[in-house]
Amino acid sequence: MxxxxxxxxxxxxxxxxxxxxxxxxxxxxxxxxxxxxxxxxxxxxxxxxxxxxxxxxxxxxxxxxxxxQFPFTEAISFMIDCADEPEADHYYDTLTKDGGQESACGWVKDRFGVSWQVIPPGVVDLVSDPDPERAARAMAAMMQMKKLDVAQMRRAADAS
The missing domain is CATH 3.30.720.100 (Signal recognition particle alu RNA binding heterodimer, srp9/1)
Known part of the structure; x- marks a missing residue:
């Protein structure tokens, strides 16, 4: 390698x-x-x-x-940019089972203590929307989530 x-x-x-x-x-x-x-x-x-x-x-x-001497912390995490919702579900569900833990905003900690961010497609576009108000609404919705729900974030972004 x-x-x-x-x-x-x-x-x-x-x-x-x-x-x-x-x-x-x-x-x-x-x-x-x-x-x-x-x-x-x-x-x-x-x-x-x-x-x-x-x-x-x-x-x-x-x-x-x-x-x-040096346990893992959330200060380092690995982002998993997923191609679709089933892939995001696979990683989120697999990494949280058997001793893993859910956290906020799509973050999970696996059973070994390593932190991951499971990012379904569309999340980054929503929170970085050129319209700052849309981005803020999407971000506010995301801040209430553990597992990210892109449809719900999109509905929040589109609400006025």
Whole structure:
């Protein structure tokens, strides 16, 4: 998994391999890469997973089992620009089950604590409408939602 661009490193507390396997099952075109293990020279248990490379939707990641020092926060999230409502439903529903959590405005936290923004088509156009009043009404509607409802946002934007 080498090449140009960036690789996102996600710091886990012992479950990097399980997380990588989970992500490649959730996202299309996912694949696992190399796994590096701790040796006697490293601070963790020799033979346990140190890093696991994986790729989802063309984005490269490395999961690092670094310990409990640095938990995930909402300060970093990954936006999923969805092609249609069924795709948005898939990601939203899948990422929130089995210990995941809903948040506000289309944000979810998966069972590993990583934050995602599930964005159905049309949302960005509504909240960045050239008419500031339409954009404000769409944004106000969105601020009341957990899972984003584009039809409801559109109705709010069109209300006068």
């Amino acid at each position: 080498s090449g140009n661009g960036f690789t996102t490193c996600l710091w886990f507390d012992g479950d990097a391999e399980a997380a990588a396997e989970y992500y490649v099952s959730v996202f299309k075109d996912g694949r696992l890469g190399r796994i590096a293990r701790y040796t006697e020279a490293n601070p963790d248990v020799a033979g346990s997973v140190m890093t696991v490379e994986f790729e989802i939707n063309g984005q490269r990641f490395v999961g690092l089992n670094g310990g409990p």
